[in-house]
Amino acid sequence: VRKNSEGTEVRREADLRNLVSDDWVPKNWDISHELGTGNFSEVKLGIEVKEGKKYAMKIIDKKKFLQFQHKRGSVLSLNDEADMMKSLSHPNIVTCRTWFQTEAHMYIALELVEGGDLLKNLLEDGCFQEVQAARIFLMICNAVSYLHERQLVHRDLKPENILLTSKDRETMVAKLADFGLARQNLKSRDCRTFCGTPHYFAPEVITTFTDTNTKAGYGKEVDMWSLGVILYILLSSTPPFEEEGLYNQIVEGRYEFDVQEWTCVSPEAKELVQQMMTVSPSKRINIQQALNHPWLKFVRFTPTPMRSGAGFE
Numbered sequence: 001v002r003k004n005s006e007g008t009e010v011r012r013e014a015d016l017r018n019l020v021s022d023d024w025v026p027k028n029w030d031i032s033h034e035l036g037t038g039n040f041s042e043v044k045l046g047i048e049v050k051e052g053k054k055y056a057m058k059i060i061d062k063k064k065f066l067q068f069q070h071k072r073g074s075v076l077s078l079n080d081e082a083d084m085m086k087s088l089s090h091p092n093i094v095t096c097r098t099w100f101q102t103e104a105h106m107y108i109a110l111e112l113v114e115g116g117d118l119l120k121n122l123l124e125d126g127c128f129q130e131v132q133a134a135r136i137f138l139m140i141c142n143a144v145s146y147l148h149e150r151q152l153v154h155r156d157l158k159p160e161n162i163l164l165t166s167k168d169r170e171t172m173v174a175k176l177a178d179f180g181l182a183r184q185n186l187k188s189r190d191c192r193t194f195c196g197t198p199h200y201f202a203p204e205v206i207t208t209f210t211d212t213n214t215k216a217g218y219g220k221e222v223d224m225w226s227l228g229v230i231l232y233i234l235l236s237s238t239p240p241f242e243e244e245g246l247y248n249q250i251v252e253g254r255y256e257f258d259v260q261e262w263t264c265v266s267p268e269a270k271e272l273v274q275q276m277m278t279v280s281p282s283k284r285i286n287i288q289q290a291l292n293h294p295w296l297k298f299v300r301f302t303p304t305p306m307r308s309g310a311g312f313e
């Protein structure tokens, strides 16, 4: 750890664990076509030469990443995302096989998830039927429960970060990805870095950063709010807030169920959305309470053949 020009502590940039040479990479990994791109990274198909197994290889441009982190004054080191993913093991979280780095790039070999992301699925096929929504949402909640038990907050829950194993809504398994913003649940300054995606921001994330006098940090409750927004979208395929005046709508908790898509949805599902999208973090439902909500309990105890390996208890 060292101090930058403002005196803020930053992690040493040259964390050179798992450093390999540029020639080592093609000898050990057959990296081919692109699967997707991120802000500072591209994700490509990677086959481990020795075992012939396929992975999604996330290749991060270290320089771009560090420039962004520096601007944001963040203490998150480049290796944090990889370390975090490597330490996690849950059927609804994308696992990390290994990671290594060259001078210029960081390579993270991730479990390959081939059904696209939840946003793409919603855009292509519209909203989920209630039973299908509950099945997928339960998997996402199980993943979040696993993180929260370990005092980890994802902080960037959104449909783009939920990958699916197939396009078939009856059998697909959801896997939580992208831990670039995940952080220990510390009530400290660095946990209040203003990041994430505006539509899924919890009200306290916005107020903390628009009101510089606010001292409070934010914790697991921000994930619960984002889960509420995700469930709203799953059931209606419309976002709860409009683009114009977005922050005010979020801070005031101004969203409605009077759009046509909600007319056939059960009152239990609406109640769960409301309990998660409650403006006051202290009154917001936590992940255990959500898992015990009647709407999710119903799916949990309905036996169906597609359950095995899907992450249900």
Ligand code: ATP
Binding pocket: 035, 036, 037, 038, 039, 040, 041, 043, 056, 058, 094, 110, 111, 112, 113, 114, 117, 160, 161, 163, 177, 178, 180
């Ligand atoms: P950054 O971390 O640079 O901000 P990002 O978070 O947007 O980028 P990711 O979400 O990790 O980047 O990945 C970008 C895209 O790559 C995803 O939208 C998806 O299409 C693809 N992708 C990521 N992980 C996997 C995976 N495990 N299996 C298959 N495709 C993946």
